[in-house]
Amino acid sequence: MKIKSMRLSVLEIVKWILVGLLVAFLVHSFTGNRISKAGFDTVWGAVTADADMSKMQEGSNQMIRRLYGLDLAQYDGIRLYYPKTNMGAEEILLVKMKDTNDQEAVKKAMESRKKTQMNNFNGYGTYQYGMLEKSVISIRGNYALFASAENAAEIVQAFGNAL
Amino acid sequence: MTFSTLSFIFVFLPISLLVYHLIPSGKSIWRKAALLLFSVLFYVWGDAPSLVVLLLSVLFNYLSGQEIRMLSADARDGMRRKAAVITAVVVDVAVLGIFKYSRLTLPVGISFYTFSALSYIFDIYFGRVKDDGDLLDEMLYILFFPKLISGPIMQYKDFREQLAQQTAKNRYFTSGMHRFIIGLFKKVLLADNLSTAFHQISSLHQMAGLTAWLGMIFYSLELYFDFSGYSDMAIGLAEMFGFRMEKNFDYPYLSDGVTDFWRRWHISLGRWFRDYVYIPMGGNRCSREKQFRNLAVVWILTGLWHGNTLNFLFWGIYHGFFVILEKFAIGQKRLSIPKWVRVFLTDLIAFIGWIFFFTPSIGAAFRYIGQMFGADGLGFANRASAYYLTSNLVLLIVAVICCGPLLTRLHDALVYRGSKNAMYVSVALHVGLLLFCIANMVGATYSTFLYFRF
Numbered sequence: 001m002k003i004k005s006m007r008l009s010v011l012e013i014v015k016w017i018l019v020g021l022l023v024a025f026l027v028h029s030f031t032g033n034r035i036s037k038a039g040f041d042t043v044w045g046a047v048t049a050d051a052d053m054s055k056m057q058e059g060s061n062q063m064i065r066r067l068y069g070l071d072l073a074q075y076d077g078i079r080l081y082y083p084k085t086n087m088g089a090e091e092i093l094l095v096k097m098k099d100t101n102d103q104e105a106v107k108k109a110m111e112s113r114k115k116t117q118m119n120n121f122n123g124y125g126t127y128q129y130g131m132l133e134k135s136v137i138s139i140r141g142n143y144a145l146f147a148s149a150e151n152a153a154e155i156v157q158a159f160g161n162a163l
Numbered sequence: 164m165t166f167s168t169l170s171f172i173f174v175f176l177p178i179s180l181l182v183y184h185l186i187p188s189g190k191s192i193w194r195k196a197a198l199l200l201f202s203v204l205f206y207v208w209g210d211a212p213s214l215v216v217l218l219l220s221v222l223f224n225y226l227s228g229q230e231i232r233m234l235s236a237d238a239r240d241g242m243r244r245k246a247a248v249i250t251a252v253v254v255d256v257a258v259l260g261i262f263k264y265s266r267l268t269l270p271v272g273i274s275f276y277t278f279s280a281l282s283y284i285f286d287i288y289f290g291r292v293k294d295d296g297d298l299l300d301e302m303l304y305i306l307f308f309p310k311l312i313s314g315p316i317m318q319y320k321d322f323r324e325q326l327a328q329q330t331a332k333n334r335y336f337t338s339g340m341h342r343f344i345i346g347l348f349k350k351v352l353l354a355d356n357l358s359t360a361f362h363q364i365s366s367l368h369q370m371a372g373l374t375a376w377l378g379m380i381f382y383s384l385e386l387y388f389d390f391s392g393y394s395d396m397a398i399g400l401a402e403m404f405g406f407r408m409e410k411n412f413d414y415p416y417l418s419d420g421v422t423d424f425w426r427r428w429h430i431s432l433g434r435w436f437r438d439y440v441y442i443p444m445g446g447n448r449c450s451r452e453k454q455f456r457n458l459a460v461v462w463i464l465t466g467l468w469h470g471n472t473l474n475f476l477f478w479g480i481y482h483g484f485f486v487i488l489e490k491f492a493i494g495q496k497r498l499s500i501p502k503w504v505r506v507f508l509t510d511l512i513a514f515i516g517w518i519f520f521f522t523p524s525i526g527a528a529f530r531y532i533g534q535m536f537g538a539d540g541l542g543f544a545n546r547a548s549a550y551y552l553t554s555n556l557v558l559l560i561v562a563v564i565c566c567g568p569l570l571t572r573l574h575d576a577l578v579y580r581g582s583k584n585a586m587y588v589s590v591a592l593h594v595g596l597l598l599f600c601i602a603n604m605v606g607a608t609y610s611t612f613l614y615f616r617f
Binding site: 022 | 216219222233254258267269271362
């Protein structure tokens with residue numbers, strides 16, 4: 001009887017420790033995945049300030065759908081700049097989500113595009129392949145960025161600061 | 164990771180099947196451990212950061228289950244036992260609610276695995292399973308990768324029964340492959356193409372009535388083939404590993420009433436609500452007022468389970484209204500209407516309901532319904548409507564045919580009643596279908612499953 005009571009007490013304690021860990025995880029998620037109130041144009045301006053846009057052209061809605069499979073109506077804002085020529089690998093896609101539940105879908109779309117481009121240049125476009133390898137996908141709350149450029153790290157840094 | 168990706172079909176699945184089946188069936192503990200490991204890998208591949216929540220939830224529910232098991236139902240322990248159940252339910256629902264109703268990233272599959280965890284707790288509490296509480300069994304039940312992310316929501320007592328048999332039934336392997344290929348066909352060839360057709364229309368700001376009707380029909384068919392395709396793949400995968408799962412869809416668009424529709428659409432969710440909410444509240448065995456209350460609660464919860472917007476709540480109430488109407492006002496009188504009319508009306512109700520799924524707000528949903536009746540002033544049909552209809556006509560016809568049992572009957576006739584040659588034809592057709600699906604997957608952009616958002 002005493003052993004049973006002791007076991008129950010231990011179970012109870014461990015159970016509440018787990019609940020505490022769940023709460024800690026939730027608190028961490030709330031603080032680390034904040035929704036940014038920064039306007040889309042402000043973030044776009046910050047992201048492109050240091051980027052060499054001369055090698056890119058603006059993508060139409062149809063191009064965004066074709067390259068990323070994303071439906072514009074689902075998002076608060078999307079803007080794409082993609083290579084002017086087939087031999088370019090410079091690309092920037094910025095997405096502002098209405099719902100952070102879409103993070104996974106946007107991330108997958110960006111990863112898929114990156115993979116396709118890497119496959120395209122694999123074996124002959126060493127420079128482009130290297131750039132794509134260094135490209136960054138950053139998901140921060142309601143914003144997502146895909147940056148493939150020589151200075152992708154700087155662009156992502158500017159993105160983070162703008163949020 | 165999803166089932167309809169090349170990495171799953173060519174890397175994950177063959178390796179996991181090979182390892183699992185190489186372990187002798189007598190060594191069930193190793194088989195379970197291997198399956199658990201692959202299930203964790205499957206989850207991590209798709210959503211590594213959320214693994215923490217999943218594992219904490221699994222362990223919490225296991226300990227709650229152990230506590231309930233240790234406490235007897237008599238007067239001395241009864242209250243404490245009840246408190247343990249209530250605590251588990253409150254914690255599980257709170258975690259689900261916080262993720263669903265805050266703007267945090269929703270851990271993949273949380274709606275489904277939370278319901279599995281609750282089934283575990285309830286089945287122990289109501290004495291539906293008699294076991295000592297094996298952590299490996301519980302973890303495998305919740306994490307079993309075919310059903311982890313998007314169901315079907317298998318109940319613990321059913322899973323436990325199969326685990327207790329110790330040996331996996333390899334004889335399900337071929338039927339599992341068939342199921343998986345059919346699911347892949349539904350997803351890759353039907354749902355994804357219907358999605359393209361639907362998105363062409365949904366991006367329009369103004370449209371004629373027929374275009375809006377076509378958009379609604381494309382989405383309704385897409386949702387069915389997407390989710391039933393996923394379910395078929397999940398059931399097929401489970402069978403390849405020797406587990407049986409009940410079907411999750413039974414030709415829902417052939418239903419002749421809304422109640423009937425819900426016996427055929429997402430069957431496992433309906434059964435979960437029936438067994439763990441509706442029946443414990445008194446089910447049908449109580450006064451009409453209480454039956455009404457019970458149904459209202461179930462439908463509000465069904466709506467809330469699906470999402471965090473008013474659309475889903477409205478959608479749940481909308482379906483609940485028709486179920487209650489059929490039960491209390493129409494009853495058997497509906498049988499006087501020809502069956503095809505009943506099927507048509509049921510589909511109309513279901514299809515209009517799906518508008519609340521694809522629109523961002525209730526206002527937008529009603530605006531869309533208005534567009535179906537010419538609110539944009541472009542008439543019933545125009546050149547754009549004709550274009551969308553003719554360019555997707557073949558797809559539409561194939562999809563409508565696949566909503567019924569014709570292809571299943573053809574398959575059964577070949578496999579079960581045909582000659583040996585007919586069997587070869589069946590195998591060749593399956594291989595051909597698989598290759599065709601893969602060919603489509605190679606060039607396609609990543610496409611997720613619609614029900615992943617729930």
